Amino acid sequence: MEEWMSIEASIVSVEKVKRELSPFILPQEYIDEESNEKIGSGSYGTITKIKYCGTPCAAKELHSALLPDDESEISHGENESMYLVNEFCKEIKILSKIHHPNFVRFIGIYFKDSSPYPLLVMELMYKSLEQCLMQYRHDSPESQKLPVSTKLFILQDVARAVAYIHCQNPPIVHRDLTVKNVLLTFSMTAKVADLGVAKYLTKPLSTQCPGTVIYMPPEALKKHPHYGTEVDVYSYGVLGFHVFSGKWPLQHGLHKDDGSAFTDLERCHADEIGEGFCVRETLKKCLHVDPKQRLKSCEILAQIDVETARYKIEDDNFLEIQYNARNTRAMQQTMDEMARGLELKENLSRDCNWKKLKPQALKT
Template sequence: MASGDDFQGLVLKGVIRVRNRQELGRGSYGRVYAVKYCGTICAAKEIHSILVEEVGDVEIIRTVESFMKECRQCSTLRHPNVIQFLGVYYPSVGAGGVQGRMRLPVMVMEMMVDSLTSLVDKHEKIPDHIKFSIVHDVSLGLCYLHNHDPPIVHRDLSPNNVLLTAHHVAKISDLGVAKVIKADSRKTMTKAPGTADFMPPEALTDNPEYGPPMDVFSFAGIVLHTFNQKWPHPTELVQYDCKTRKMVALSEVERRQQYLDKMRGEAEVLRPLVEECLDYDPAVRPTIKAVCERIQLSKDVYMKESPQDIDVITLHQQVEQKDNEIDQLRSENDQVKTENELQKRQMTEKDIQNEQLKFENDQLKQQLSFSRNVPAQQVASQLNRVTLGRPTTKTSQLKIEAPPLMPALISGRYHIKWTQLANLPAPMFSAYVTVQDKKVYIAGGNSPVDDAKHQVYVYDVNTDHWDQLPLSGHYWGVPHIIGGKLTIIGGRLSATKMVTNKVSTFDETSQTWTSHFPDLLSVRTRPGVVTHLEHVIVAGGGKYVNNTLVVQDDIEVLNWMRNSNWQKVSINLPVPMASFKPIITDDHLLIVGNVDVHISRSKSAYKITFDDITRSGDQQQTSDTPTKWITMTDATHYYTALVSSSSPPVVVGGQDQSGTTTSDIKMYGDSSKSWKNISSLSSARSEVAIVAVNNNAIIVIGGCTKGENKDNAKSSSLTTVELGQAQLIH
């Protein structure tokens, strides 16, 4: 029977079933559920039990071999718009067998958050620029498959098989019925599988021919579904003609006329292309390469004319969340009133919360109503743009999570290719960085150039150009994105050099810094700052007491969505810290390396669940309070930099005990409890600023090439900026 050897090195070790997650969906062979591999949540597809139960061994072997064929085929595919195959695993004995006769293989793939079908069903109005982006992504993935060697025809392209990331990047999935076209093979087959409403006429006949034009026809259905936000059911093949009193055959375009007629406004430019793709004759349909080029042109024109400034989908999600909270509070409030009739006429705490939520919900609905009335060329969302540093809202329908960094690195098939970008305006090390809307902001750093530490520099990814914003009035603060707004937190006042609790927000309209969010409870310079969902966490940092620098261990939390004040929580840092850059990974706050109470370097690593921080209340921690911090294995170097949104955690660069810098990029393994080298920088350096710009690329900024001595660090500080992207090793 089938074994791991049949997969020729594709079998994964250490895959764990995630028991508390519901079934994710169903593919052509079987159901899909969640697993954890090397600390990353992935999707696993197994064989339908109905395909292997109550059948003979020969039939089981045939089914498993077909499944293995899909796995081998997927293992050769590498494209950002085709679902990433990671490998296969065999569940434990008894968990994935067939009546005790054999263990069946399970395919492991990258995790996606939604399907195109689900996205269209959940949102009444999806911005046109997201629609353009989705259909363009699908065309790019299809072009890759058709130009593969040998070419691959999907044969079942439908909205169910287009999956989406949290930032609405579309990827083609479920290649279980795809076919490879070889030069010397016949292209005939039995009636094609697939979704009937998206299948071309040649696929619905006996012994049809299949080829790339089949997918082009199905792609036209994808475009109609995406832009109409309706399932494109074609009419009957024939209809009665009142004039001739005869039944007449309809063309494929005529069968879908009602959906084509609805492609108005910005979508109208795609109508001629869709009609060509729906042609009855496969030879007349355009190639997918030509389709890609025309969609790219239409998308570029639309994006150029449509500034993106309103996040419609997020507004929908916030309204839904508020509605759910209101319903829950009403239920709880009714129960309170029933139990205590004496307080029937008094406004309870639940009533107050309910009124507050209703007020907030009305505000969101007004904003949403405004966005619907804005002309189409002005309405757009930031969700499909590079916004890993921007907080998102958790809802019951869609969990928004930052994608893991380069998950394929785990399998060892990739290295990182480095590309030189425009240099920093001034040398910089030990700086803080954040990203939003394809713009990278850096501040709070050290530099041999005196004025540099006061500046906030901004890098435009699109133009590869650095600029600087007006001075914020405080330096050595931490730049951060809160509620979509660039904010500087803490630091020292430029005028007096006193440590401050100031929180300044940049107003793009007036090009000035304002007080949009409340100031911190305590003054602090260079604290650790991180955002997760609606919460901002500020921890540690330094302050002066009697002219002596004191490093703090307290933590403050702000719920920016409720526009509340900062709240001091009961849990403190494991030790006093400053100049550290925490991240959120797998719902844990993670710290690697810091400056401790003695103002000396450290390479300690700690983590704590995010809920432990945000739910710890405002009572102060005492000596009797049990610690909830988990001490991890120390990093191998000092002054190393954590990559944001990476799971498992990844650190970059650093220096050893003697001050010698390293170029190592290391990943933490939960099973081995150690930091494993997975790649390297283009050159050795420490104290870099680093940010992830998507799920397979990072930008590394500045740093220094020599040891910890301040004079050495300043003399060796860099203006270098490099982009690292995962590349397949051939």
């Protein structure tokens, strides 16, 4: 009897998930999983390549190893499996409310016939910032290095994304801002991804921060943590030094040969920032040990905007030319859409006027 009740409760939980996510469900007939190519992984899911309405997209699915094989194996309703499903649903709901060009665009969800769990469909990106930094290594020949101005554009894009979620009501804390979770388009536009561990900040968070340890501030690594949006500011500082030094930060807790601990700046390779000296002071302020002394995300964006505008774009730099061309194309596309909208409105107005005049014209 108890076993039957637990199975019944689990089915109710799954049906509840489907009801809550019903506004985001995509028509199954427009989903093509023919390639089903695995292209990456997130906090607790795998990313595969699919097509929606013929357009290549990315689909995020919960790791199958973390879920039971069928609904009848989900017991007690709120066990670990259902907890993961509920967290996944929270990520979907947060993503659905984010509309910003520097966040990976949410498209919708769908359910496989063989599984009661949703798949999250997003725009398909070119590569991660981590892959980009590995491709353009800091120790590569000069001709194969990532240009400084391109790095500034990337930091500017990420700063815009962080400022956007921190300005929401209530604010959203990403909690895992790293080079792995910043994705790039073909034209090198940076977009933040993976909100699997993001939280709405209604009060200071006191749970263990599940992000990447080497990107975490001291207050988030304590036994009894207490943190807010400042955790993303610190991670942004680490990310900035990572981008300009080309090296992963040193693992927290490691010590030097003489037994002394690394400072936060040493851990982030501040002495190796090289050509990123123009943003060094901004990034250092993000790493202040006292969260209250760190910059706000909007202040970071303002300072990065100034440095990006000040930095001269090299004439022979293909990436910058491509970046500017992308902006020009986007502006032209917007203008074209406005023109089409006005033309459509004008035609519609003309048709309406003709319908009003037609009976009178026929009498005449």
